[in-house]
Amino acid sequence: MNVYEILVIxxxxxxxxxxxxxxxxxxxxxxxxxxxxxxxxxxxLFQAAMPVAGFYFGCIFAAHIGGYADxxxxxxxxIIGMKMLWEGMSREDCKExxxxxxxxxxxxxxxxxxxxxxxxxxxxxxxxxxxxxxxxAAALIGIATFALCTAAVLLGKKLGKCMGRRAxxxxxxxxxxxAIMSVF
Numbered sequence: 001m002n003v004y005e006i007l008v009i010x011x012x013x014x015x016x017x018x019x020x021x022x023x024x025x026x027x028x029x030x031x032x033x034x035x036x037x038x039x040x041x042x043x044x045l046f047q048a049a050m051p052v053a054g055f056y057f058g059c060i061f062a063a064h065i066g067g068y069a070d071x072x073x074x075x076x077x078x079i080i081g082m083k084m085l086w087e088g089m090s091r092e093d094c095k096e097x098x099x100x101x102x103x104x105x106x107x108x109x110x111x112x113x114x115x116x117x118x119x120x121x122x123x124x125x126x127x128x129x130x131x132x133x134x135x136x137a138a139a140l141i142g143i144a145t146f147a148l149c150t151a152a153v154l155l156g157k158k159l160g161k162c163m164g165r166r167a168x169x170x171x172x173x174x175x176x177x178x179a180i181m182s183v184f
Contacts, residue, residue: 025154026160054124
């Protein structure tokens, strides 16, 4: 596999991370830009680490987690999406200016990073079958994810400021849609 093929794999793997990063940017538009840039950094780290884990340990775990990975993504993203949707719908427009923004926590970011990178584990198993040098491949996957998720967070932040509470509703709906699509 050449560099371009690995970058395409990285871009394809980062599509769910892109959607979650966009939703985070919209829902947490009140957060400082530096804090939101932790999203692409963490997503890139997980997207790069999971193929390495799959490359070395995937054969052992593939039989055990393979059939359940989609359902884990469904549960994790679905719950986060429903929570965002609920909070966006329960907030009144007049209170929006007075209510502090929800806290963007490291725990939430880790859970999202794990949920969006489960498919990268399977890619790592596949890469072991075609004798790819895993560390340069993982670095390229991480770079592609970081670039796309940085754009998503910044775009989401702009949309979130324009849309107000509707951004949180849209972000929640987007995560629920991603959760449902993970099983199909």
